[in-house]
Amino acid sequence: MKRGKGMTFVGDSRIPANKQKFIPKDYSEYPGRTEAFWPNFLLKEWLVGAVFLVGFLCLTVAHPAPLEKMADPTDTAYLPLPDWYFLFLYQLLKYKFASGAFFVMGAIIIPGLAFGALLLAPFLDRGKERRPHKRPITTGLMLLAFIAVFWLTYEAAGHVDWKAKAENNKPVLPEENAVEIDESDPGYAIYEANSCIQCHGGDLNGGAAAPSLIGIDKSVDEIKDIAVNGIDTMPAGQFEGTDEELQQLAEFIVSVNEQATEE
Incomplete structure (x- = not known):
């Protein structure tokens, strides 16, 4: 059919003539x-x-x-410091207008206004320009925030001897008792068979569930009584065996402690 004069085209608005693909704006x-x-x-x-x-x-x-040593409330010489990225807030709380009776100003109001201004910066300056000097509000807020954080961090870090602090606050790990355990001893087999090893460990150094069995000052009879009747968090009835096996177990634990004392 050729187009001619007097011809009318009728279209249905529900059917798009051309399906346009997504084209990013210019x-x-x-x-x-x-x-x-x-x-x-x-x-x-x-x-x-x-x-x-x-x-x-x-x-x-x-x-x-690096980790520091465990907290010691009796150490009055210890200087607590936040991590480096919070040092600027730590320094802010040293000033009179942000500490003491005005601590709410330094802890909540000033940081809240600063972070709020940075959060609202894109909404306060919605210009199309991307050059910094053409966007004074956003550029000014960013420069002010950078200078404030840099200066406060510098001031806080400048009054701390970081090398001395790291040397004095090294974590002190508990030293394990370097005692050689004779696993061929009959008492060790009984120690293992009665599930003592699950709580006190194969080297008798203990763990999270039970204390160490090395360094205890107890006799054979006392250890036998504890194995049968329990003590503190250890319930009674943990040992299951004959009297002879109980004697061997107690003598084994005592012998390990005697070896640790000699060393």
């Missing part, structure tokens, strides 16, 4: 912005963030953060 009129936010720009951001995250995780594995 951002060429915006200076410095020539690609769509989704998915082009956001995908690049994710890739860069993933690279930094993997690098940071590798760094933490290669150089783990």
Whole structure:
């Protein structure tokens, strides 16, 4: 059928004539912005963030953060300090206007205003320009935040002898009793058969469920009584065996302690 004069075309609005594919908008009129936010720009951001995250995780594995010794409330010379990324808040609380009677100002109001301003920065300055000098509100807030955090962190870190602090606060790990256990001893077989090894360990150094059996000052009869009647968190009836096996078990534990005392 050829188009001619007087011909009328009737279409149904429910059926689209052409199915248009998704075409990103043209951002060429915006200076410095020539690609769509989704998915082009956001995908690049994710890739860069993933690279930094993997690098940071590798760094933490290669150089783990040092642990300090266990808290000692009797050590009045200990200087508690937060991690480095909270040092600026720690320094802020030293000033008169943010400490003492005004601690709410330093702990809640000032940090709340600062982080609130950074959070609202994209909404306060919605200009199309991407050049920093053309966006004074956003640029000013970011520069002010960076300078404040840098200066407060520098001030807090400058008054601490970090080498001395790390040396004095090294964790002191409990030293295991280096006692050679004679596993061929008949008493050790009884010790193992009565499931003592599950709580006190194969080296008798104990664990989370039971104390160490090395370094105890108890006689053979006292150990026999404990094995039968229990003590503290150890219930009675744990030992199942003859009187001869009970004697061998107690003598074995005493002999291990005598060896530890000699060493």
